[in-house]
Amino acid sequence: MHRAAFVLSLVALPALVATQASSPSAVPQTPAQICYGSPEASCNLIFQQCVASAQLWSSPACVAAATCAGLEPFLEALCCSTGQCLDPSSEPSLDYNVYADIVGPCAWAPGGCPVQPKDYVKFYYDTLLDAGSFDLPPVKTVIAWWHAIISWTATGAQSPYKNLNDWLHYSSPPVEQQQTNSANALPAESDPALPSATPVGPPSTDDAPPSMPIEPSSAPSAPASAQGQSQHLDVGHGGKDGHAHFHGHAQEDPSDGSDLMQALFASLQGNSSDSDPSSDSGPSVPSEPINPSGKAALARRSASASASAAAAPAMPTYNLPCGTGKYPNVCENWCYYVFCKQGGTDANSPAWEVTVNRNAGLRGASACKTPNKCSAKEKGTGGWTKNPTTDLSCDEQPKNTNDEGGAGAATRCVPKGENSGEGRTWANFINDKNAKIADTTKIKVVLQNPPAGGICASLHAGQKTVCPAAKKPTDADVAAGTDDGTRQA
Structure with a gap:
């Protein structure tokens, strides 16, 4: 079967810093960016979110970053970027609330439930969406990471809580700063198909959900070979610069001859979200921007232009359902952008043009970058000292994967489930x-059944949008932990 190499390399920190200092055009990097060099961009982004969270297994970002890279490279990068060099076996257990977010309500049922492959894919995508990226890696790439984990846990295609918790504690030895045993180092040109490093020890096999709090099970003494042959890391320590260099591999296609894994892989292709498929890909015509400006303007699609539509090339159409139970708050955020930030006033067909652009710089310019106005971490005017609305997250329209997104987008605190659901729908679409x-x-972009009245009023005959003032709480509101509003801006 085809297997592609997954290489995670930790660059020499002094050399990279020196290179940046000598180059006037170099873009400054954070320690997290310097220390973590996965070829998978989403893995890098989630690691940066993890470092910013200052948490470990109570942070979804840290759990996701460890799973996409492998525990030991993750811990080495954490040591490099923060100075915290950890013995994973002594760390607190995986927060059961994080586990419940992965598997859903069945976590609280008698007997609990294990993580299924689709649960893991959804968890990774949701974590990436929460980090502000809609550029999702292919399902088969994410499943390869999961396959590496269950190869260690030896629990079939799924993993109960305790086994996943054991993987987070025992699949890597303690991490030390500036390890120097160069005899174990792998050269950069090493064959990625070399035998993998063995895990520290096999996990427990208890399928029952934990009683909280729970500590990881004691490190077992059975030989590592009991875990099978498909561990995903080759780790060498102590390059000549005194820093660690990592070379790991995961199977790009997890079909390894096992009927179970082949069936699993096939079942996941194109089936990783609950998105509503777009159905209208018919032709359309160019249109004028509502309010031309220095940045890319949003183009409005007029209903009266349909007569000449046949002459225009086909354009992909993203249908955004706005009705009850779908994405009404996201649709209102779109309307705020069109009518309140771009100056649109007339009642036409609720459709606009945007241009796909996955440039990471747009994420950095976004008002929804972490921390944001819907986050507990933003202090002072515009943020929380605590977050009484933990069910809200920051939505931006147009998204940071559009030319029109980034700094000029409309932002709004919306229910977390609505935000992540629509984010998955958009990510699957592009x-x-x-x-x-x-x-x-x-x-x-077509808004289907936009809300009557409110910010979307101008999309309905005889109505006109009245734009609310941009909403930020006062310092007094923040200190009191009040003002649970949408913070539309």
Whole structure:
């Protein structure tokens, strides 16, 4: 079977810092960016979120970052970027609330439930969406990471809480700063198919959910070979610079001859979200921007233009359902952008054009970057000292994967489930079942059944949007932990 190499390399910190200092055009990097060099961009982004969280197994970002890279490279990068060099076996257990977020309500049922492959894929995508990225890796890449974990846990295609918790504690030895045993180092040109490093020890096999709090089970003494042959890390320590260099591999296609894994892999192709498929990909015509400005303007699609539509090339259409139970708050955020930030006033067909652009710089300019106005971490005017609305997260429209997104987007605190659900719908749309819609492609966005009245009023005959003032709480509101509003801006 085809297997592709997954290489995670930790660059020499002094050398990289010196290179940046000598180059006037170099973009400054954070320690997290310097120490963590996965070729998978989403893994890098989630690691940066983990470092910012200052938590470990109570942080979804840290759990996701460890699973996409492997525990030991993750801990080495954490040691490099924060100075915290950990013995994983002594760390607190996986927060059961994080586990419950992965598997859903069945976590609290008698007997609990294990993590299924689809649960893990959804968890990784949700964590990435919460980090502000809609550029999701292919399902088969994410499943390869999961396959590496269950190869260690030896629990079939799924993993109960205690086994996943054991993986987080015993699949890596303690991490030390500036390890120097160069005899164990792998050269950079090493064959990625070399035999993998063995895990520290086999996990427990108790399927029952933990009683809280729970500590990891004692490190077992059975030989590592009991875990099978498919561990995903080759780790060498102590390059000549005194820093660690890591070379790991995961199977890009987890079909390894096992009927179970082949069936699992096939079942996950193109089926990683609950998105509503877009159905309208018919032709449309160019349109004028509502309010031309220095940055890319949003183009409005007029209903009266349909007569000449047949002459125009086909344009992909993203249908955004706004009705009850779908994405009404996200749709209102779109309307705020169109009518309140771009100056649109007339009542036309609720459709606009945006241009796909996955440039990471747009994420950095976004008002929804972490921490944001919906986050417990933003202090002072515009943020919380505590977050009484933990069910809200920050939505931006147009998204940071559009030319029109980034600094000029409309932002709103919306229910977390609505935000992540619509984010998965959009991500699946532009990635088109793992075949990405190319950057610079124009997309038609159609609001289906937009709310009557309110910010979307101008989309209905005889109504007109009245734009609310941009909402930020006062310092007194923040100190009191009040003002649970949408914070539309």
